[in-house]
Amino acid sequence: MNRRITTRLIAAVTVLVAGTALSGCAVSANGGGSDTIRVIAQTGGPGTALADAAKVWNKSHATKVNVDLFDYDATRERTVLGFSSGKNSYDVIGMDYAWEKQYVDSGYLEPLNGMVKSSAKSIDMNDYIQAYVDWGTIDKQQYALPWFGAVYMLYYRKDLLQQAGVEVPKTWDEYAKAAQTLQEKTGVTGTTLIGKRDDPLLDEYWSIAWSYGADITKDGKHSSMDSPEARQAFDVWKKVAPYAPGDALSADWPAAAAAFAEGKTAMMINFSDTSDSLISGTSKVKDNVGFAPLPAGPTGKSTPNLGGWGLGVSAKSTHRQEAFDFVAWATAAKQQQAGLANGGSASRISVLSNPQNQAKYPYYEAALTNYKNAVFFPVTSHWVDWEAAMAPPLSSALNGQISTDEAFSQSSQRLDAEIAKEK
Amino acid sequence: MLVALYLSFTDTNLSNAVGAPVHNVGLNNYASVLTSTDFSSAVSTTCWIIIPAVVIEMVLGVGIALWLNRPRRYARGMRAVTLLPYLLVPVVIGNFFRMFYSAQFGQLNYYLSLVGLPAHAWLTDPATVRWAVVALEVWHTTPFVALLCLAGLAGMSPDPLEASMVDGANAWQRFVHIVLPDLLPILGAVLVLRAMDAIQLFDEVYVLTGGGPGRLTSVINLYLYQFGFRQFQIGQTSAAVTVIVVFLAALALIAFSIMRSRSRSRERNSGLG
Numbered sequence: 001m002n003r004r005i006t007t008r009l010i011a012a013v014t015v016l017v018a019g020t021a022l023s024g025c026a027v028s029a030n031g032g033g034s035d036t037i038r039v040i041a042q043t044g045g046p047g048t049a050l051a052d053a054a055k056v057w058n059k060s061h062a063t064k065v066n067v068d069l070f071d072y073d074a075t076r077e078r079t080v081l082g083f084s085s086g087k088n089s090y091d092v093i094g095m096d097y098a099w100e101k102q103y104v105d106s107g108y109l110e111p112l113n114g115m116v117k118s119s120a121k122s123i124d125m126n127d128y129i130q131a132y133v134d135w136g137t138i139d140k141q142q143y144a145l146p147w148f149g150a151v152y153m154l155y156y157r158k159d160l161l162q163q164a165g166v167e168v169p170k171t172w173d174e175y176a177k178a179a180q181t182l183q184e185k186t187g188v189t190g191t192t193l194i195g196k197r198d199d200p201l202l203d204e205y206w207s208i209a210w211s212y213g214a215d216i217t218k219d220g221k222h223s224s225m226d227s228p229e230a231r232q233a234f235d236v237w238k239k240v241a242p243y244a245p246g247d248a249l250s251a252d253w254p255a256a257a258a259a260f261a262e263g264k265t266a267m268m269i270n271f272s273d274t275s276d277s278l279i280s281g282t283s284k285v286k287d288n289v290g291f292a293p294l295p296a297g298p299t300g301k302s303t304p305n306l307g308g309w310g311l312g313v314s315a316k317s318t319h320r321q322e323a324f325d326f327v328a329w330a331t332a333a334k335q336q337q338a339g340l341a342n343g344g345s346a347s348r349i350s351v352l353s354n355p356q357n358q359a360k361y362p363y364y365e366a367a368l369t370n371y372k373n374a375v376f377f378p379v380t381s382h383w384v385d386w387e388a389a390m391a392p393p394l395s396s397a398l399n400g401q402i403s404t405d406e407a408f409s410q411s412s413q414r415l416d417a418e419i420a421k422e423k
Numbered sequence: 424m425l426v427a428l429y430l431s432f433t434d435t436n437l438s439n440a441v442g443a444p445v446h447n448v449g450l451n452n453y454a455s456v457l458t459s460t461d462f463s464s465a466v467s468t469t470c471w472i473i474i475p476a477v478v479i480e481m482v483l484g485v486g487i488a489l490w491l492n493r494p495r496r497y498a499r500g501m502r503a504v505t506l507l508p509y510l511l512v513p514v515v516i517g518n519f520f521r522m523f524y525s526a527q528f529g530q531l532n533y534y535l536s537l538v539g540l541p542a543h544a545w546l547t548d549p550a551t552v553r554w555a556v557v558a559l560e561v562w563h564t565t566p567f568v569a570l571l572c573l574a575g576l577a578g579m580s581p582d583p584l585e586a587s588m589v590d591g592a593n594a595w596q597r598f599v600h601i602v603l604p605d606l607l608p609i610l611g612a613v614l615v616l617r618a619m620d621a622i623q624l625f626d627e628v629y630v631l632t633g634g635g636p637g638r639l640t641s642v643i644n645l646y647l648y649q650f651g652f653r654q655f656q657i658g659q660t661s662a663a664v665t666v667i668v669v670f671l672a673a674l675a676l677i678a679f680s681i682m683r684s685r686s687r688s689r690e691r692n693s694g695l696g
Contacts, residue, residue, distance in 0.1 A: 073652070073653070077652055080437050080438055080655055081437065083441055084437040084438075084439075084441065084655075086441070102438050105440060106438060106439060106440045106441060107440050107441050108441075189527075195547075195635075195636070196632075196633050196635060197633050197634055197635035197636070197637075198633070245526055245527050245544075246526030246527070246542060246543070246544030246547065247524075247525060247526035247527065247544045247545075247546050247547050248547065249544075249546075249547035249635065249636045250521075250546040250547050250631075250632055250633070250635065250636070258528075259527055262527075262528070264527050381438070382654075384653050384654055385654050388649055388653070388654070392634075392635070392637055392638050392641075393637070395635045395636045395637045396636065396637030396638070398636065399547055399548070399549060399636045399637070400549075401549055401636070401637050401639075402637075
């Protein structure tokens with residue numbers, strides 16, 4: 001009797017587990033028939049703008065578009081699981097550019113050169129921010145059109161800088177000094193520091209370190225993290241830490257933006273797509289926010305980290321041309337302009353340099369300068385692995401668990417080990 | 424589980440090209456996992472967090488159950504309120520505690536400031552960040568322990584307690600000599616359940632600290648998430664999962680065999696008495 005019960009119990013558990021696993025593995029888009037273009041993209045302002053654009057498209061096109069929005073990590077998980085299980089049903093693939101090389105190497109994406117060429121006039125590739133076009137090009141093939149943009153920039157409180165008699169910092173040394181002076185003279189925390197593992201920490205650190213002449217790899221084959229320039233940049237960054245919020249090491253981009261919008265810090269460096277929250281109605285500092293290019297390092301260069309997403313076309317799609325037509329239409333200046341009201345973040349020069357837009361979104365001018373200087377992370381299939389290798393030791397060093405020397409030695413060794421796996 | 428066992432001997436990586444061949448790598452994945460400093464660090468971090476968490480939960484859980492077991496007005500309502508934290512979704516709890524611990528906006532620092540204590544960066548100070556996770560875990564799951572203990576108390580015969588009161592035993596003596604021995608089988612089960620449950624700790628830590636600073640809060644499931652769902656190294660992740668399952672099975676077997684031997688010993692003792 002007991003044995004029968006046990007056997008039934010095992011069978012029930014097996015069915016339950018298998019059912020749960022299968023429901024988790026089955027990756028298919030919601031709704032839409034065979035003549036529907038299905039899009040997977042990230043949730044948030046630009047995602048909402050894209051979904052709204054799809055509604056406009058659907059009014060005038062026979063082939064309908066259905067947009068599925070997911071959180072950042074979930075978007076990648078669903079895309080990879082969909083392709084690896086052979087059940088991908090998305091025609092348009094939204095992606096952080098950092099993932100693009102892996103998607104290309106794994107055969108997920110359709111090369112777009114031919115389609116771009118045949119619609120060159122209507123697309124106007126020269127109007128996209130050049131860094132995105134470069135980032136989206138692998139082995140001379142374009143695999144994604146720039147969807148939404150984000151670049152690191154400097155934010156400051158105009159009233160507090162005036163009160164403390166501090167000029168807008170143009171170098172990192174001036175930035176560290178300004179943070180100290182602002183805190184001492186105004187009583188407001190000098191600046192933010194975005195130190196949460198893994199991507200937030202690396203985005204901010206490398207925005208500084210590149211301007212010191214440091215690099216992640218020199219040749220793509222060996223880590224060059226353990227360099228005097230990388231340590232020098234880290235030392236300056238650490239110098240800022242006493243003038244940043246106490247929980248800076250657990251802060252990500254929205255947390256830093258929230259602190260700045262609440263009037264808790266006098267400066268901030270952060271991605272440009274946080275700007276709208278600083279000048280919106282709920283911000284306590286909306287009338288006093290200044291925007292500037294990121295400070296420069298000893299090389300004389302300002303090297304803001306480039307973020308942002310592109311839209312590619314699935315190599316497995318049966319509607320590749322229609323999918324491309326939607327991507328080209330949705331990323332056109334007209335749609336980007338329309339999307340601004342719905343949370344969109346432009347990646348086109350004509351939209352960012354439009355005087356009316358610049359009056360309404362006063363950060364556009366500084367953003368354009370930062371886009372021109374922007375640097376993107378190395379194009380590798382294993383960027384996520386590289387991040388996981390580099391970030392933890394730097395995080396440990398930031399709060400004093402290990403020395404800077406140890407951190408860079410460990411980061412470099414771990415990165416070399418990851419690079420070695422690729423060979 | 425069998426599929427995971429099979430995958431643990433392969434180099435399966437979901438981010439490889441579609442249709443890419445999968446190779447048998449023998450015990451390589453196990454060697455990688457068992458020699459990985461990240462894995463050993465994740466195991467020790469998990470132990471560091473769950474051992475104090477489970478001990479505190481058991482002590483508090485028994486205390487709350489004893490308190491709730493007393494006949495009083497609104498007893499049902501109080502039991503329901505006590506259970507509330509356990510009913511909340513872990514991600515919500517993680518976000519709530521992130522705000523609660525915030526050095527700038529947090530309620531914890533606000534309350535401390537009322538008694539003249541300085542603000543503290545709970546989630547970035549190496550001395551406090553793990554205790555912050557322990558406190559979250561205790562807040563979340565103590566009601567579960569209390570509920571099970573309450574069920575144990577409700578099932579106890581009142582005769583020995585009444586007899587001991589007639590004999591003049593005080594509250595502490597009644598608790599140590601009568602209540603606690605009767606609760607031990609339940610506490611043993613709770614210990615095993617909570618230990619297994621605590622090893623699954625993920626959502627709260629992911630939201631609260633992301634595993635940082637450094638690797639101070641990188642628990643086992645964050646390690647598995649990193650390898651399985653960010654790097655898609657399913658072969659190596661399956662090997663790590665298998666190692667953890669074997670460890671948990673061994674833990675459960677040891678706990679149950681101890682409980683069984685104690686139970687037999689008690690039966691023998693009561694038979695002799």
